[in-house]
Amino acid sequence: MKTAAIILNTPDEIGEITESDVICADNGLSRIHVTPVAVVGDLDSLENRKDGLNYVVFPKEKDETDGQLALDYAKSAGYDAVTIYGATGGDIGQILGNIGLLKYAKDIKIDARISGVGFDIKLLEGKVSDTAFEGQKISLFPFFGDALVTNSRGLYYPLKNLLLSAGTNRGLSNVATANEISFTVESGILLMIKYY
Numbered sequence: 001m002k003t004a005a006i007i008l009n010t011p012d013e014i015g016e017i018t019e020s021d022v023i024c025a026d027n028g029l030s031r032i033h034v035t036p037v038a039v040v041g042d043l044d045s046l047e048n049r050k051d052g053l054n055y056v057v058f059p060k061e062k063d064e065t066d067g068q069l070a071l072d073y074a075k076s077a078g079y080d081a082v083t084i085y086g087a088t089g090g091d092i093g094q095i096l097g098n099i100g101l102l103k104y105a106k107d108i109k110i111d112a113r114i115s116g117v118g119f120d121i122k123l124l125e126g127k128v129s130d131t132a133f134e135g136q137k138i139s140l141f142p143f144f145g146d147a148l149v150t151n152s153r154g155l156y157y158p159l160k161n162l163l164l165s166a167g168t169n170r171g172l173s174n175v176a177t178a179n180e181i182s183f184t185v186e187s188g189i190l191l192m193i194k195y196y
Contacts, residue, residue: 001111003081006070007031008098009045012089015117019083023074025066028086029053040073041066067101074110081111088116099191103144124190128183132176137195140164140171147188154178164190 005019007028014031022034026041030048039046039053042060049055056073058064064072067084074082082105087098098114102123105112114121123143132138132154140149142164149171152159156175164171171190 001080002078003083004037004074004077004079006067006074006082006084007036008067008070008084008086010086010089012086013117014085015115017083017085021079023070023077023082025070028066028070031086037077038070038073040070065097065101067098068104071101071105071108071110071112075108079110082113084112084114087114087121102191103189119193119195122192122194124192125185125188128181128185128190128192130181130192130194132179132181132194134177134179136176138174138176138181139193139195140174141191141193142166142171143189143191145188147190148186149190150184150186152181152183154181155183159183164188 003019004021004023005017007022007024009025009027022032022036024036024039026043027045027047029036029039029046038056040056042058042062044060058069084101088095099121102112102114106123145166147164149159149162149164154177156177
Protein backbone atom coordinates (compact mmCIF):
# COMPACT_ATOMS: atom_id res chain seq x y z
CA MET A 1 0.00 0.00 0.00
CA LYS A 2 1.41 3.38 -1.05
CA THR A 3 0.99 5.81 1.85
CA ALA A 4 1.72 9.51 2.29
CA ALA A 5 1.55 12.02 5.11
CA ILE A 6 -0.52 15.16 4.57
CA ILE A 7 0.61 18.06 6.74
CA LEU A 8 -1.91 20.79 7.45
CA ASN A 9 -1.11 24.27 8.71
CA THR A 10 -1.58 24.20 12.48
CA PRO A 11 -0.36 26.18 15.48
CA ASP A 12 -0.02 22.97 17.50
CA GLU A 13 2.61 20.25 17.69
CA ILE A 14 2.05 17.54 15.08
CA GLY A 15 4.05 14.70 16.58
CA GLU A 16 6.27 12.21 14.78
CA ILE A 17 5.66 11.73 11.06
CA THR A 18 6.17 8.06 10.19
CA GLU A 19 5.56 8.17 6.41
CA SER A 20 8.47 8.76 4.03
CA ASP A 21 6.40 10.67 1.44
CA VAL A 22 5.03 14.01 2.62
CA ILE A 23 2.47 16.31 0.99
CA CYS A 24 2.06 19.76 2.52
CA ALA A 25 -1.16 21.74 2.41
CA ASP A 26 0.01 25.35 2.04
CA ASN A 27 1.92 26.48 5.16
CA GLY A 28 2.01 22.93 6.49
CA LEU A 29 5.46 23.23 4.91
CA SER A 30 6.59 25.26 7.94
CA ARG A 31 5.82 22.30 10.21
CA ILE A 32 8.32 19.83 8.68
CA HIS A 33 12.07 19.43 8.22
CA VAL A 34 12.05 17.13 5.20
CA THR A 35 11.59 17.75 1.48
CA PRO A 36 7.95 17.18 0.56
CA VAL A 37 6.67 15.43 -2.56
CA ALA A 38 4.46 18.50 -3.15
CA VAL A 39 3.18 21.71 -1.57
CA VAL A 40 -0.48 22.07 -2.53
CA GLY A 41 -2.91 24.99 -2.17
CA ASP A 42 -3.37 28.67 -2.84
CA LEU A 43 -0.19 29.40 -0.82
CA ASP A 44 -1.85 32.41 0.83
CA SER A 45 -0.48 31.48 4.25
CA LEU A 46 2.91 30.16 3.14
CA GLU A 47 5.49 32.10 5.12
CA ASN A 48 8.65 31.21 3.21
CA ARG A 49 8.58 29.84 -0.32
CA LYS A 50 11.67 27.66 -0.72
CA ASP A 51 13.26 27.13 -4.12
CA GLY A 52 13.29 23.73 -5.82
CA LEU A 53 10.03 22.36 -4.42
CA ASN A 54 7.05 21.00 -6.33
CA TYR A 55 4.38 23.70 -5.83
CA VAL A 56 0.87 22.84 -7.02
CA VAL A 57 -0.81 26.25 -6.92
CA PHE A 58 -4.55 27.01 -6.99
CA PRO A 59 -6.41 30.33 -7.09
CA LYS A 60 -7.06 31.99 -3.73
CA GLU A 61 -10.80 32.07 -4.42
CA LYS A 62 -11.74 28.41 -4.70
CA ASP A 63 -14.36 25.99 -3.43
CA GLU A 64 -11.97 23.52 -1.77
CA THR A 65 -9.75 23.81 1.29
CA ASP A 66 -6.02 23.27 0.91
CA GLY A 67 -6.43 20.02 2.85
CA GLN A 68 -9.01 18.76 0.36
CA LEU A 69 -6.72 19.73 -2.53
CA ALA A 70 -3.87 17.83 -0.85
CA LEU A 71 -6.11 14.74 -0.68
CA ASP A 72 -6.95 15.15 -4.38
CA TYR A 73 -3.24 15.40 -5.15
CA ALA A 74 -2.51 12.24 -3.13
CA LYS A 75 -5.22 10.34 -5.01
CA SER A 76 -3.98 11.53 -8.43
CA ALA A 77 -0.39 10.63 -7.48
CA GLY A 78 -1.43 7.03 -6.80
CA TYR A 79 -1.46 6.94 -3.01
CA ASP A 80 -3.82 4.36 -1.47
CA ALA A 81 -3.70 5.79 2.05
CA VAL A 82 -2.84 8.99 3.89
CA THR A 83 -2.21 10.05 7.45
CA ILE A 84 -3.31 13.61 8.09
CA TYR A 85 -1.26 15.60 10.61
CA GLY A 86 -2.11 18.99 12.09
CA ALA A 87 -5.88 18.54 11.79
CA THR A 88 -6.86 19.14 15.41
CA GLY A 89 -5.20 22.42 16.35
CA GLY A 90 -6.44 25.99 16.23
CA ASP A 91 -9.89 27.26 15.22
CA ILE A 92 -12.78 24.90 16.10
CA GLY A 93 -14.35 25.46 12.67
CA GLN A 94 -11.10 24.39 11.02
CA ILE A 95 -10.88 21.34 13.29
CA LEU A 96 -14.40 20.19 12.40
CA GLY A 97 -13.71 20.82 8.71
CA ASN A 98 -10.48 18.85 8.96
CA ILE A 99 -12.28 15.89 10.57
CA GLY A 100 -14.67 16.10 7.62
CA LEU A 101 -11.67 15.39 5.37
CA LEU A 102 -11.93 11.77 6.51
CA LYS A 103 -15.34 11.54 4.83
CA TYR A 104 -14.04 13.23 1.68
CA ALA A 105 -11.15 10.73 1.59
CA LYS A 106 -13.65 7.86 1.90
CA ASP A 107 -15.69 9.34 -0.96
CA ILE A 108 -12.66 9.44 -3.29
CA LYS A 109 -11.63 5.94 -2.15
CA ILE A 110 -8.42 6.69 -0.31
CA ASP A 111 -7.87 5.26 3.19
CA ALA A 112 -7.28 8.06 5.70
CA ARG A 113 -6.70 8.65 9.37
CA ILE A 114 -5.90 11.71 11.44
CA SER A 115 -2.88 11.48 13.71
CA GLY A 116 -2.73 13.81 16.70
CA VAL A 117 -0.41 13.96 19.67
CA GLY A 118 -1.67 11.05 21.79
CA PHE A 119 -4.56 9.92 19.59
CA ASP A 120 -5.71 8.75 16.14
CA ILE A 121 -9.08 9.37 14.46
CA LYS A 122 -10.67 7.14 11.79
CA LEU A 123 -14.05 6.80 10.08
CA LEU A 124 -15.45 3.27 10.11
CA GLU A 125 -18.10 1.30 8.25
CA GLY A 126 -18.88 -2.42 7.98
CA LYS A 127 -16.73 -5.02 9.75
CA VAL A 128 -13.99 -3.45 11.85
CA SER A 129 -10.89 -5.08 13.30
CA ASP A 130 -8.12 -2.97 14.81
CA THR A 131 -5.13 -3.34 17.10
CA ALA A 132 -5.34 -2.10 20.67
CA PHE A 133 -3.70 -2.58 24.03
CA GLU A 134 -5.34 -3.55 27.29
CA GLY A 135 -6.63 -0.45 29.04
CA GLN A 136 -6.54 1.73 25.91
CA LYS A 137 -9.32 4.35 25.85
CA ILE A 138 -11.46 4.24 22.72
CA SER A 139 -14.37 6.57 21.93
CA LEU A 140 -16.95 6.00 19.19
CA PHE A 141 -19.27 8.67 17.78
CA PRO A 142 -21.97 8.38 15.13
CA PHE A 143 -21.00 10.58 12.18
CA PHE A 144 -23.59 12.01 9.77
CA GLY A 145 -26.53 10.47 11.64
CA ASP A 146 -27.24 7.33 13.66
CA ALA A 147 -25.03 4.23 13.58
CA LEU A 148 -25.96 0.68 14.58
CA VAL A 149 -23.11 -1.35 16.11
CA THR A 150 -23.12 -5.12 16.74
CA ASN A 151 -20.87 -8.03 17.68
CA SER A 152 -18.13 -6.23 19.59
CA ARG A 153 -15.13 -8.07 21.00
CA GLY A 154 -12.25 -6.79 23.08
CA LEU A 155 -14.16 -3.84 24.60
CA TYR A 156 -15.13 -3.45 28.25
CA TYR A 157 -18.56 -2.03 27.40
CA PRO A 158 -20.09 -4.41 24.83
CA LEU A 159 -21.62 -3.03 21.67
CA LYS A 160 -24.38 -5.47 20.84
CA ASN A 161 -27.23 -4.17 18.73
CA LEU A 162 -26.44 -0.71 20.07
CA LEU A 163 -27.85 2.27 18.21
CA LEU A 164 -25.57 5.24 18.68
CA SER A 165 -27.57 8.37 17.97
CA ALA A 166 -26.20 11.76 17.06
CA GLY A 167 -26.18 13.98 20.14
CA THR A 168 -25.78 11.14 22.64
CA ASN A 169 -22.54 10.06 24.27
CA ARG A 170 -23.08 6.33 24.70
CA GLY A 171 -19.88 5.44 22.83
CA LEU A 172 -17.56 7.68 24.84
CA SER A 173 -14.63 6.35 26.85
CA ASN A 174 -14.83 2.63 26.21
CA VAL A 175 -11.77 0.58 27.16
CA ALA A 176 -9.94 -2.16 25.27
CA THR A 177 -9.62 -5.46 27.14
CA ALA A 178 -7.45 -7.23 24.55
CA ASN A 179 -4.80 -6.61 21.87
CA GLU A 180 -7.46 -6.52 19.19
CA ILE A 181 -10.90 -4.98 19.07
CA SER A 182 -13.62 -5.84 16.59
CA PHE A 183 -17.22 -4.90 15.89
CA THR A 184 -19.59 -4.43 12.99
CA VAL A 185 -21.09 -1.12 11.93
CA GLU A 186 -24.34 -2.47 10.49
CA SER A 187 -25.54 0.94 9.35
CA GLY A 188 -24.22 4.47 9.43
CA ILE A 189 -20.66 5.67 9.93
CA LEU A 190 -18.64 5.76 13.17
CA LEU A 191 -15.86 8.13 14.11
CA MET A 192 -13.34 6.28 16.31
CA ILE A 193 -10.78 8.02 18.50
CA LYS A 194 -8.04 5.80 19.93
CA TYR A 195 -5.90 7.34 22.68
CA TYR A 196 -2.24 6.42 23.26
